[in-house]
Amino acid sequence: MALTSNKPRSLFLIPESSFRAIYNADALAKVAELTDNDGQIYSAEDIVSDPERFSDVEIIFSGWGAPILDEVFLSALPKLKAFFYGAGSVRSFVTDAFWERDITLTSAYKANAVPVADYTMASVIFALKRAWTRCQRLKEGLAPDYTRQVHGVYHGSKVGVISLGAIGQLVCERLTNLDLDVFAYDPYADESLFESLQVTRVDRLEDLFPMCDVVSLHAPWLPQTENLVTGAMLGSLPDRGTFINTSRGAIVDEAGMLEVLQARPDIFAVLDLLQDEKTYHTNPLTALPNVFITPHVAGSQGHECHRMGALAVEECRRYLNGEAQVTQLTRESAERLA
The missing domain is CATH 3.40.50.720 (NAD(P)-binding Rossmann-like Domain)
Incomplete structure (x- = not known):
């Protein structure tokens, strides 16, 4: 059921382990200020199995383990306008169907x-x-x-x-x-x-x-x-x-x-x-x-991961205020990411 608010509705679409690593208490508080968010974690299965419940969602915050954004998934989110990814490359989950929807997409690769x-x-x-x-x-x-x-x-x-x-x-x-x-x-x-x-x-x-x-x-x-x-x-x-x-x-x-x-x-x-x-x-x-x-530790570790969550939230603030995104991606730029 949709929350009652004048703010756009958002949700966290991310595995719990990634959610805990990327989004700290400060990020969660800012998300609550900017959007109508219940603070819960959802999966693609939750959304596809009950699309009516999420029909008014406009914004998604995600990170490592994001689901594939295919046509079936996107059809359950008819009002989705922005996807803020609190990690690096997006190539593993974006699809042609996603690009055709002209949804704003950002990545936290600069933070990483x-x-x-x-x-x-x-x-x-x-x-x-x-x-x-x-x-x-x-x-x-x-x-x-x-x-x-x-x-x-x-x-x-x-x-x-x-x-x-x-x-x-x-x-x-x-x-x-x-x-x-x-x-x-x-x-x-x-x-x-x-x-x-x-x-x-x-x-x-x-x-x-x-x-x-x-x-x-x-x-x-x-x-x-x-x-x-x-x-x-x-x-x-x-x-x-x-x-x-x-x-x-x-x-x-x-x-x-x-x-x-x-x-x-x-x-x-x-x-x-x-x-x-x-x-x-x-x-x-x-x-x-x-x-x-070293075993692949140069990238974000521990508290460093919170920098990516903070950037995802900042991207949302900019989006809602009509300001330029820090790392808005296009189909072409997403293909060049590591």
Whole structure:
């Protein structure tokens, strides 16, 4: 039964675990201020099985585990006007039927970009100081090695960024604040973006690796980006170079990377992902001394997830006030998301 209110009716369409992770008490209070919302969690089955009960719903808040927005589901929500997704990519659940309805769709991918950029920044600093290698020496009972010069965090140290999406842009902004020399590769970005970020454009990906002390990957996983980073590129890193991947494992030729890291112990890899994330305990990369690996934790974790819920609520406020959305998606832009 619809709630009695002059505000548009909204509901949470999301698995309970995702709801608890993404929307905190502050977000729930703001949703209640902006819309007519009963604070309950619903599933697609709830809606499709009793469409009359939800016939006046105009706004949906969702997140990880959102159902497929197909024609059957949408027909049960004839007044749906806006879908605010408190997570990243929407490609797994939007359909042609959804786009044909011209429903406002936003994603919190820019909020999720923040912790990934933070993780990358920490990794860059540790890489330029050779922190992991020096830690390994101490664990092996070896004396601290001060004889080999480290790059350090200042002018003259060169960092390369692959792709200038939301994460890549944040990384560049943070890096330029550290007075580093930053280079970037993105064949789809306008020259104005490189200028605004104060980074030097590199036109060929294979040229980025030999010129940079650290290369960080932030390209989306698309059919055309699979195995984008080859073993030959990684092998062209300079002495004591570091490769960072917080994007997706499929974008890197994993067999080629393993071969290079085995042949060149001076190169270091910081990997938050593998092609098959079920192989963390058995993948030979994990055992290499020149690899630092984490189990896909660069993205939003713990309280960081609340940032995504807060953005979804802010998108709703903007929508109701007739203001521009932060991350409104179209069919074309949704296809480019990681």
